Amino acid sequence: DNLGNLYFNLDFTPDKSFEKNKEKNILLEKKNNLYSEIFLFIFYKSLKNFQNHRNILICGGLQHGKSLFISSLIYEIRISLNSKNFFFIGSRRDEKIMQTTLKMNPISFFYFESNNTTCLFNLLDTPGHSNLSSEIESGFRISDGIVLLIDCIEGVNILTKKLLNKIIFFKKICFIIYSKLDKVIFELKIPPEETMKKLNYITSKINQINLFLGYDMLLHYNPTKNNIGFLSSKYHTFFTIKSFISLYSVKNIDNYNNKKLYSFFWNKSYFIPGERLILSNNNDNNNSGIYSSVVFILSPFYKIINFCLTEHPKQIYKFLKYKNLLSKFIFID
Known part of the structure; x- marks a missing residue:
């Protein structure tokens, strides 16, 4: 009433619309439970088929955008959309405080093909500090392929040279990604001509390292060969020449x-x-x-x-x- 007192009607009878909404909610819950059961069935079935398993190692220098790259993948695949500023870091408390990866963190992705076959991809996020190279070493031994992230601004550093040496030593297939392309545009404000020269310089330096190790014919990196991509994880953009x-x-x-x-x-x-x-x-x-x-x-x-x-x-x-x-x-x- 006008005095602010609340009165409840004890003889409340729900409308038909209320009952319909209740039935819809029950059907949605059953539908979600069914989808979760189907997903678990496919998951456990795919675990038995080891031929469709692929372990991909995500490596790179310190603060080169490895965890941010994985978090952007999670965001795009709609695994977690609860928070818009979602950032993937392991469950360890010290990793969340330091905002950096200290242990190798695996995360799995499903890929459904048109012929009703499933592929399980295990992405291995590794630390970028040189003192934690043992984590990267163990990741190289269990991985099928390597994704090497290189900061566009920093370029090739000492750890990147060591990783290129390990890629050749373990004979792994590698795909290089030039990350943090948005910083080149908005922070440094480099024009496209200078950006192209900088990217070509990084590519030539990588090939010089392979040439020094004597594997230039086996591992020659060039964007025209589709073994180099360009990434801006902050704005969820990735492209190749293809x-x-x-x-x-x-x-x-x-x-x-x-x-x-x-x-x-x-x-x-x-x-x-x-x-x-x-x-x-x-x-x-x-x-x-x-x-x-x-x-x-x-x-x-x-x-x-x-x-x-x-x-x-x-x-x-x-x-x-x-x-x-x-x-x-x-x-x-």
Whole structure:
């Protein structure tokens, strides 16, 4: 009433809508329980099939973004969406306080193929401190493949050289990821031309280490060979040369050979905007040629990142709707 007293009706009879909502909640609980039982059944069944198990070691230098990379994978696969600022660090209390990995932390992912087969991927997050190299050593022995993360700003350090030596010693398949690409754009504010030169310098330094060890023919890293990727875990973005070529090949004419685009997009080839030409060597000093990798890969990436972070979400939504791209995106509140 007006005095603030509360009165309850003891003869309360629930409406039909209340009963319907109650039935829906019961059905949802049964549905979730059924899904969990099916998942556990597939999980225990896949554990018996060792041929579909793969152990992947995530290694790199100190603070090169290994745990943040795994946390972004967890976020994208919707394993944990309770907190938007979710960050994967082991259950140890000292790891949470220090915000760094001290022990090797495994985490499993399921991959369902079209032929009703399941693959179990065990990602092994390893510490990046040189005093904890025993954890990395044990991870090398049980892993099937290596993912090596290298900071774009710091580049190749002493621990990275040791890891490259171990990759060659254990004869493991390695995929290199250049992490923290967002810091190059927003903190250092390096233009795309300088970023491309910096990434090429890191790649050449890695190949020089392999050449010094005498394994240059076995392990030659180049973005055109799809053994190098580019990552920004903070903004959940990852791309390779192959991903950009697949986008450009959609508007391709007469089924142009995509293998030629690999050499044009990252090797020493120049794009002349006025004449729309791609030259392998820009010997003519009068031509103001730009690296083709800058024009077709890094510049679009810079524009997309700046557009998504500076524009209002409504403007981004209108742009995606205008380009008929809404079906390819997932919107999260």
